[in-house]
Amino acid sequence: MIKRLCIFGVGLIGGSLAMALRKAGYCDSIIGCSRQESHLQQARALGVIDEYTTDPATAIHQADIIFLSVPLGAIRGLLEQIRDVLPPDAILTDGGSAKTCVKQAAEAVFGELPPRFILGHPIAGREKSGVDAAIDSLYQQRKVILTPTQTTDKRALATVTEMWQATGAQVNQLGVQEHDQVLAATSHLPHILAFQLVSTLANSSITENIFDYAAGGFEDFTRIASSDPVMWRDICLQNKTAILDRVDAFEASLSQLKAAIQNEEADAILATFTDAKEARDRAMKVR
């Protein structure tokens, strides 16, 4: 049970956490904090938070859990603002899509990653963003990855684990770097490819209204290109190393496939496609 939850950045991720915990009866009071008061007014009007403030020091007063769901690029500045007023027994945790950069931001501000700062990442999202897209079921049957280190406080880790379990999520642990590589592969690269595909197509001169000829597969394939551009810019900058590794690997394998098409190597093309279909069907348990 949480007495007082403080959420920085009450958008899709933070708002959905608030709604899920409230629905589960897991939280007595929720205070939101943001630089944009209009977002906070909207969140309170929607009943997502009980109260709000634009002052970080006021927000964290008496909070037992402080959840950071601001853009990755804003984490360090926020930590600097709250460092000197952090309640000694408060637990910090976050929902950022990359973890090395958050760890480094914390180290820069606190000198080390505080033992009660639990780095986390709920693997959930929608193509819509903002608090009006928040839903209390966002985390149900979704994975939340926590990335504890050797110095992590075990009780704080257990508390954050239980908080996420209360939303219906399944909590897993990965190493900080491992998390960033896994997410670069399963999430960041796909988003980059989808954004890039749509952008290339929109700027092509093949025909007018080219999107009119896109079938259902295209709609699914590009859904993630409707995601929040600012968030994804930040992810590209903050998980740069792992993302560039995955883009390189993808380019190399695309180049091989291109050569196979160029040389009409029917068996090589078929092997790649069959491999992919089998892997996806297995992964998604398509029947």
Add this chain to the structure above:
Amino acid sequence: MIKRLCIFGVGLIGGSLAMALRKAGYCDSIIGCSRQESHLQQARALGVIDEYTTDPATAIHQADIIFLSVPLGAIRGLLEQIRDVLPPDAILTDGGSAKTCVKQAAEAVFGELPPRFILGHPIAGREKSGVDAAIDSLYQQRKVILTPTQTTDKRALATVTEMWQATGAQVNQLGVQEHDQVLAATSHLPHILAFQLVSTLANSSITENIFDYAAGGFEDFTRIASSDPVMWRDICLQNKTAILDRVDAFEASLSQLKAAIQNEEADAILATFTDAKEARDRAMKVR
């Protein structure tokens, strides 16, 4: 109205056409033909076709419309088998995903593209294939592209247009080459990227069970990687030129984005993503 429809290749595309026309009461009798008798038996058991034969010459006897939905690589061989027994007033049409190659196959077999051969392509599909995936609503509110040439018989074109309209489809016309470029951009490239992404991921050594960490966006993004590998191999071989053009264009723009990430050019990254989001939201009319 069609008296006798002959369908070569009674899978998802041919089977769904048969079911839609039957439901619309647009067709008196439907005969299926394939090299694989078991597929035909299944199609008849499902009520998709009235009768079947594995002999092409028998199949086209007294047919007013002959629909070819065999793999692109099999079209030329099939045309050779029926050339000398084609009823003089029969209309030929097809559902192949690329049109230049079908036109060339017809020219090779007949000396020229027969005026009553209407090249066509229904922009519809599912990730499942085979006649058991066929549904009578597959073409409803979908686009069917016909690619007539200067020598196309206008009445035959009108007949095939009406046939597709009877399935609930909207019929558009494009040039043969334009069709192939448009589809390479909107369909073939996305499929190649999805297959390649899943294949790269399946063969990566980042972590065990990497697909466990894939979120909903990944499932949507890779749905088309569960498509029929043989069909997509054929499309790569048969629409090679247009596809390689699009892969080249995509590689060039991905390379630019990679450089922007490498150099941390925040504005350039944001511009690409914003461009893509706006284009997609406009195209798909996301609210």
